[in-house]
Every structure is written in structure tokens, then in C-alpha cells.
Amino acid sequence: MDKAINEYLDYLQSQGKSAATLRATRSDLSGFQQWWEQKTNRAFQISHLVSRDIRRWQRERQQIDGAKPSTINRGLSSLRGFCRWAVANGRHTNDPTENIGEVTKPDLSPQGISNAAIDALLRITASEPDAIQRHRDQAALALLVYAGLRIQETCHLQLRDLDLAGGMVTIRRGK
Numbered sequence: 001m002d003k004a005i006n007e008y009l010d011y012l013q014s015q016g017k018s019a020a021t022l023r024a025t026r027s028d029l030s031g032f033q034q035w036w037e038q039k040t041n042r043a044f045q046i047s048h049l050v051s052r053d054i055r056r057w058q059r060e061r062q063q064i065d066g067a068k069p070s071t072i073n074r075g076l077s078s079l080r081g082f083c084r085w086a087v088a089n090g091r092h093t094n095d096p097t098e099n100i101g102e103v104t105k106p107d108l109s110p111q112g113i114s115n116a117a118i119d120a121l122l123r124i125t126a127s128e129p130d131a132i133q134r135h136r137d138q139a140a141l142a143l144l145v146y147a148g149l150r151i152q153e154t155c156h157l158q159l160r161d162l163d164l165a166g167g168m169v170t171i172r173r174g175k
Contacts, residue, residue, distance in 0.1 A: 028075040040053075049083070054096055
């Protein structure tokens with residue numbers, strides 16, 4: 001591993017960083033060093049690192065390696081810390097990570113179910129022979145599908161929470 005990387009890891013250790021942080025940083029930086037040496041066909045030197053290298057590394061990690069955005073961003077965080085340290089210690093004239101943004105993470109918001117699945121659920125509830133259970137199930141599905149309530153919110157509803165005349169539902173326990 002590069003001498004500057006080892007010195008940076010020693011610096012992090014002297015700052016009281018945890019063993020897990022040191023392992024992750026070592027892994028990130030040594031992986032980047034190996035990638036850089038393979039792409040440039042020369043020994044790694046922090047002073048030769050440019051922003052284009054980091055952008056290329058990000059792109060390849062995402063598109064070729066299929067790494068998750070969180071993994072790439074953790075590596076970028078390690079590189080940022082290393083580059084800041086290198087500038088502060090005269091190993092590099094400028095920070096090549098300065099204008100590099102993180103890889104965007106996919107939206108993890110809940111997804112609705114398809115119209116075909118909703119139709120299937122409505123058909124199943126409509127075929128219930130017991131009228132009380134059928135009306136209960138249809139009301140619950142209407143709250144879930146059309147009002148956007150969560151399952152737990154629907155389960156916690158009580159009669160006092162319904163204003164049938166006003167067409168209102170009060171959610172007392174939920175997000």
C-alpha cells in the first residue's frame with residue numbers, strides 16, 4: 001500500500017477513529033489505489049490524482065462493478081478525507097474531490113400496488129358470501145387504496161374515528 005495512505009491511516013488512528021472506520025478506510029483507499037494503478041499503469045502517487053480519475057472511478061464502480069450508491073459514496077468519503085489530509089500536509093496542491101458529488105441513491109418511498117392487483121382484491125372481497133365480512137373488507141380496501149391509509153392505521157380505526165356524514169376519518173395512531 002502507498003506510503004501516504006499508511007501515514008493517513010496512522011493519522012486517523014491517532015485521532016481516535018474506531019477499528020471499523022480504519023478497516024473501511026483502508027479497504028476503500030487500497031481498492032482505489034489498485035484501480036488507479038491498473039488504469040494508469042504506474043505506481044500510485046497522491047500528487048498525480050485528478051478529479052477526472054475520481055469521476056471515472058465512480059462511474060466504473062457503478063456501471064461496471066454494479067456497486068451500490070452507498071458503497072461508492074463511502075469510498076468517496078474515504079477519498080475526500082484522504083485528499084483533504086494530503087492538501088493540509090503538502091502532499092497535493094489542491095483537493096481533487098472538492099467538486100465531486102455523491103452518487104444519487106434510488107428513491108425508497110413506498111410503491112403502490114398495480115391496478116390489476118387492486119381489481120383482483122376487489123373481486124375477491126365482492127365474492128365473499130357473508131355480507132358483514134364483505135362490507136368490512138370492502139371498507140378496509142377502500143381506506144387502503146383510495147384514502148392512502150397504511151395497513152396499521154386501518155387496523156387501529158374505531159367507530160369513533162369515522163364521521164360518515166362528513167366523509168372524514170381521524171387517524172389517531174399512525175405516521
